[in-house]
Each structure stands twice: as C-alpha cells, then as structure tokens.
Amino acid sequence: MRIVALEEHFIRPDxxxxxxxxxxxARGWPLADASQPASMKRDSPLEDVGQGRLDxxxxxxxxxxxxxxxxxGPEVLEPTEAIAFSKAYNDGLALTVKEHPDRYAGFATLPLxxxxxxxxxxxxxxxELGFVGTMVNGATxxxxxxxxxxxIVLGRAEKLGVPIYxxxxxxxxxxxxAWYSGLPxxxxxxxxxxxWGWHSETAVHILRLVLSGALDRHPKxxxxxxxxxxxxxxxxxxFDDKITPEASYLSRSVSQTILDQVWITTSGIFSVPSFLSxxxxxxxxxxxxxxxxxxxxxxxxxxxxxxLPVSPADRLxxxxxxxDKLLGLNQP
Numbered sequence: 001m002r003i004v005a006l007e008e009h010f011i012r013p014d015x016x017x018x019x020x021x022x023x024x025x026a027r028g029w030p031l032a033d034a035s036q037p038a039s040m041k042r043d044s045p046l047e048d049v050g051q052g053r054l055d056x057x058x059x060x061x062x063x064x065x066x067x068x069x070x071x072x073g074p075e076v077l078e079p080t081e082a083i084a085f086s087k088a089y090n091d092g093l094a095l096t097v098k099e100h101p102d103r104y105a106g107f108a109t110l111p112l113x114x115x116x117x118x119x120x121x122x123x124x125x126x127x128e129l130g131f132v133g134t135m136v137n138g139a140t141x142x143x144x145x146x147x148x149x150x151x152i153v154l155g156r157a158e159k160l161g162v163p164i165y166x167x168x169x170x171x172x173x174x175x176x177x178a179w180y181s182g183l184p185x186x187x188x189x190x191x192x193x194x195x196w197g198w199h200s201e202t203a204v205h206i207l208r209l210v211l212s213g214a215l216d217r218h219p220k221x222x223x224x225x226x227x228x229x230x231x232x233x234x235x236x237x238x239f240d241d242k243i244t245p246e247a248s249y250l251s252r253s254v255s256q257t258i259l260d261q262v263w264i265t266t267s268g269i270f271s272v273p274s275f276l277s278x279x280x281x282x283x284x285x286x287x288x289x290x291x292x293x294x295x296x297x298x299x300x301x302x303x304x305x306x307x308l309p310v311s312p313a314d315r316l317x318x319x320x321x322x323x324d325k326l327l328g329l330n331q332p
Contacts, residue, residue, distance in 0.1 A: 001061070001319055002064075003061055003062045004065075004329065005062050005064070005298075005301070006066045006289070006290045007226045007292050009295070010070065011046040011069065012069070012089055016073075024170075044294075045294040046294060053065070060291075061302050063103070063320065065105075066104075066107055067093060067096070067097075068167070069089055069093075073109055074109060074110070075113065075137060075138070077111075078113070083117045085109075086108075086109045090129060093109075105131070106129070107135040107165060108126070108129075110153070115153055132162060132329065133157070133164065134163075135165040135167050136166055138201060139169065144204070144208050144209070145208075146208040146211075154217075161328075163263070163327070164221070165224040166206065166224070168193075168198030168199070169201075171193075176188075179192070180192040180197065199231050200231065202227070206225060206262060210254050215257050216250055216251050219251075219261070224264075225264060226264075226266075226292065227268050227292075228265075228267075228271070239253075239255055240253050240254055262286070263286050263326060264287050266287065266289055266290055266305070267291060268290075268292035270303075272309065275308060286322070289318055289319050289323070
C-alpha cells in the first residue's frame with residue numbers, strides 16, 4: 001500500500017543554529033533552557049534527511065514524506081534576514097528532494113514577516129523548485145493569515161493551486177502568561193503546546209480565516225490542518241448554531257466553508273474515536289495520513305492506519321490517494 005505522510009518535519013541546523021534565542025524571547029514566547037524546542041538542540045532526528053530517516057520510513061512502510069521546516073524559523077527574524085533564511089531553507093530542501101525524488105516532496109518555508117516577498121518565494125518554490133505547497137507555523141507578529149497584509153499570500157497560493165498547511169507554533173505574546181502560567185512543574189508549558197494550546201490556536205486560526213471572509217475571497221484556496229482536525233470536527237454544528245446566523249455577510253455557512261476548503265491529516269493523534277468523529281464530519285475524501293515525525297513514531301502511525309475501521313478503498317484514499325490528488329504527486 002502506497003503511504004504518503006504530509007506533516008513530517010526537518011531542520012537545517014546550519015541555519016537554525018544562527019537564530020538568536022533572544023529573537024524568540026522578543027516575540028513574547030516562553031523559552032527556558034529546559035524547555036527549548038527540539039529543533040534548537042543538537043543531534044536531533046530532525047536534522048536527518050538521509051539514510052536514518054529513510055530507514056525509519058521503510059520500517060513503517062511509508063512511501064513518501066512531504067518535508068516541512070520545524071520551528072523556530074523566519075517568523076522570528078527581521079524581514080531581510082527572513083527572506084534570505086527562507087530562500088536558503090528552500091534551496092536546501094530542493095536538493096534533498098532531488099536526491100530522493102521518489103521518497104520526498106517539499107513544503108516551502110516563507111518569510112511571512114515580508115508578505116509580498118513571501119508570496120514571491122512561494123511562487124519560486126512551486127514553479128522553480130517543484131514544491132507542492134507551504135506550511136505556515138502559527139501567527140506572524142501575533143497575526144494570523146486573515147490579516148489584510150497576508151491576502152497576497154493567500155491569493156498566490158490559490159493562483160498556484162497549492163495548499164497552505166496551517167500548523168501551530170509557540171503561544172502568541174501574552175497567551176502563555178494568561179492561560180498557562182503558574183501550573184506545577186512543566187505542565188503549563190506542555191499544555192500550552194502539544195497538550196492543548198497548539199490545537200486550540202490552529203482551530204482559532206481557521207475560524208478567523210472563515211469569519212474574516214478570507215476564504216470567501218479565495219474560494220479555491222486549499223487549507224490543510226493536522227492533529228485530526230484540531231478539534232474542529234466536533235464543533236461544526238455548534239459554529240452553525242451560534243456563529244453562522246451572525247455571519248450573514250458570508251456566502252456559505254461556517255461549517256460549509258470549512259468542509260469545502262479544509263483537509264485534515266491524522267498527524268500525532270492515533271485515536272479511533274477521534275478518527276471516527278473526523279470521518280463522520282469531513283468524509284474519507286478529506287482525510288490524509290500523517291505521522292508528525294519525528295515528534296510521533298512512524299510505526300505507530302502506520303499501524304493505526306492499517307487498523308482503521310474503514311473500507312479498503314477509503315484506506316487507500318487516506319493512505320495516499322487524497323494526498324496524491326491534492327498535492328499533484330507523481331506516483332511511481
């Protein structure tokens with residue numbers, strides 16, 4: 001069975017090591033030495049895009065990983081630095097994909113602190129480097145993609161016909177202190193990220209794209225989110241009950257807009273009840289497999305995929321068919 005995984009992370013240590021932790025702290029993010037992101041530490045499996053990663057894929061039966069840069073990245077840099085950083089990241093990833101064209105594809109890293117340059121870099125990455133979309137990590141300068149300055153990026157992705165994978169990041173300024181501080185040990189830090197905060201943040205990001213009218217303005221724009229839908233599958237009916245009546249300026253209901261333009265991946269959440277909620281809400285045609293490597297285990301991900309209570313046709317669609325179609329991947 002061909003298996004494509006979409007939310008699989010890597011870093012360029014030569015670039016990331018040059019990011020000043022003070023630049024991260026200046027964004028209001030908590031970053032104690034004991035809780036640094038894995039991508040800021042040495043000898044992380046994130047650095048390996050060679051044989052070690054390929055061996056792990058082979059052991060789990062994964063055919064293709066779509067690689068995307070882990071944080072921190074250009075969102076913590078000044079515009080000129082961010083543009084150079086993104087281009088270098090993308091050029092390096094293009095070489096990796098060229099070395100293993102049947103195993104890797106790429107999502108572009110964008111300098112969203114300079115929106116016009118970000119749109120141009122997306123176009124270069126797609127048309128010249130052969131990338132299949134972009135991954136956006138959380139907020140940029142405390143703003144989500146619905147902010148007016150990012151409309152040029154949304155429009156360019158729509159024009160190019162490639163998806164934007166909306167991924168979480170560390171909490172925006174003030175959120176950590178207000179919601180997660182004062183909890184015992186490291187529980188607050190973990191809750192602010194993988195335990196809860198990342199998922200609620202991404203759900204808000206998508207909701208803002210809907211309510212701002214951004215997805216109405218770009219009805220052919222394709223959005224991907226991970227972690228079994230970031231809690232959205234169980235909320236669509238609630239959105240229509242409480243928000244849609246007040247959003248008469250939209251051309252569609254909140255739920256229909258999301259169902260039309262958002263695809264879901266399984267990254268990092270290998271739970272049958274969670275999957276069934278997503279399946280019943282979005283349908284098998286909108287679900288794609290992902291692991292969230294190396295933060296989640298490849299074998300656990302594919303074991304979950306093979307055991308899903310779905311038809312053989314739906315399993316194949318989730319494993320690779322939907323991703324091949326959405327991303328335009330060339331099958332061997």
